[in-house]
Amino acid sequence: MSSGLSIVLFPVALGIVMLGLGLTLTVDDFRRVVAYPRAVFVSLVCQMLILPAICLGLVLAADLRPELAVGMMLLAASPGGSTASLYSHLFKGNVALNVTLTAINSVLALFTLPLIVNLSLAEFMGSDGSIGLQFGKVLQVFALVLIPIAIGMIVRRRRPAFAARMQRPVRILSVVVLAVVIVGAVLGVREEFAETLGAVGLIALLFNLISLAIGYAAPRLLRVGHRESVASSFEIGLHNATLAITIGLSPALLNNSDIAMPSAIYGTLMFFTAALFGLVAARRDRTTADRTPEPTPAA
Structure with missing residues (x-):
């Protein structure tokens, strides 16, 4: 795929995805944090602090080459995506909590993602600040993510009624556009993709499994309900690979296909591992009969 075409298609693809997310959100979704304070707190700590630290450990242990190391850290810094809500719905998680976490994570990531990526660029690639997500590029990420979400919320x-009718068509359109863009990008670097799969595939799989496990176990240790823990697991385990791929490949941002490769691999693997986890969680739900959510504070 040519760089000129990429400049147009990647922002468009991400914008459509974020618009679709905005059509599902209301201001109340941000306020809902008070209904699940413990679940939200634990999930955010795992997402923002614990998982990047674990990913760094995996990267150092595997001694990945610099571009792949930065790509893994970019993935770890990416928030959860709308896919988490879909899986949570399929496997009886608390979807309202997923929507809340996605909304909050998307805002926080505007600050944490550039910080983690720039630190990773400096550590692994010796960046002196002349490349990477500089202030101007952070504003671009801000625009790519928040403006379409805001438009969707306003609609x-x-x-x-119109927003409700448009949710399905926009979701389908986003899947089609993303599939075309990502497949085109991968075909353009298919030899590199095959080589990268061998180099980083196991690390991406391990990180995905660890993310899903911590996302469920950490809330349960703090007596958060099963449904909320399932929602947390999907939110933490299904990173927004689309956002990470866009940042990695877009000529206006990092413009490095190697950095985008871990997210492309992760984004493929996570659909299967998340389904397997969902089946295990559903079985555990039946055997324990634990369907009690975290109590909602009294008004």
Whole structure:
């Protein structure tokens, strides 16, 4: 895929995905944090602090080459995506909690993602600040993520019936556009993709499994309900690979296919591992009969 085409298609693809997310959100989704304070707190700590530290450990242990190391850290810094809500719905998680976490994570990642990526670039590639997510590029990420979400939320608020009708078409369109863009990008570097799979595939798989496990175990250790823990697991385990791939491949951002490769591999693997985890979680739910959510504070 040519760089000129990439400049247009990657932002468009991500914008469509974020618009679709915005059509599902309301201001109340951000306020809902008070209903699940413990679950939200644990999930955010895992997402923002624990998982990047674990990913760094995996990267150092595997002695990945610099571009792949930065790519893994970019993935770890990416928030959860709308896929988490879909899996949570399929496997009886608390979807409202997923929506809340996605909304909050998307905002926090605007600050944490550039910080982690720039530190990784400095550590692994010796960046002196002349490349990477500089302030101007952070604003671009801000625009790519928040503006379409804001537009979607405004449409949802002013034309709720229209927004409801458009959710499915926009979701389908986003899948089609993303598939075309990502497949085109991978075909353009297919030899590199095959080589990278051998180099980073196991690390991406391990990171995905660890993310899913911690996302469930950490809330349960703090007596968060099963459904909320399932939602947390999907939110933490299904990183927004689309956002990471876009940042890695877009000529306006990092413009490095090697950096995007770990996210492309992870984004493929996570659909299968998440389904397996969901089946295990559903079986555990049946055997323990634990369907009690975290209590909602009294008004």
